[in-house]
Amino acid sequence: MITSTHYDAALSAAATLVNAVPLLGGSGNRDDYEQALELVERLIDTDDENPLIDLLAKKIADYENTAPEYVAFNARIAAIPKELAILRTLMDQYGLNQASFENEIGGRSLVNMILKGERSLTLEHMKALSKRFGVPVAAFIEDDI
Incomplete structure (x- = not known):
């Protein structure tokens, strides 16, 4: 059973994680994107079962599908x-x-x-x-x- 203590701890952990990896919070900043890429590479090398990999991969894909610097590339690939x-x-x-x-x-x-x-x-x-x-x-x- 999830108690209010568990809920508060989860919210606090999520806020800490978003603070450490801003792309998880929806940042559209190129530096935050590159930081997330580096973190995924490190996790794959050291802890390839870490559930954070899936969360980061989704946010990285979202960034790559919407960031202005990838628009022309994505259009060429789609063609x-x-x-x-x-x-x-x-x-x-x-x-x-x-x-x-x-x-x-x-x-x-x-x-x-x-x-x-x-x-x-x-x-x-x-x-x-x-x-x-x-x-x-x-x-x-x-x-x-």
Whole structure:
């Protein structure tokens, strides 16, 4: 049972936490955002089960979704077709280049055209990439189609 003593202690602890990490209180200050990022990194390194990580991650995401310095970046990311974003991410994660997809897509020139948005991945390409990397075919397909 929560008593008024527990309630007061929780409110006091929350106020102390917001004072120590202002982003939790809704601060839109860049320095507070960077402080929260540093704290999350430290918590992940030292106490990756700490519930504060989830609270901070939510506030960090809120900041990144609304801060003026991220508006142009977020717009560019939103404009990238999903299939290209997934393909580029896979290339980055696995250290691959355009010649690395001979079996899944075809020659380097076709991969180049796809990456430039001149051609699209076919369903067969998506299936082959799905099999190679263990991701669902749906990962390559736009949600609004």
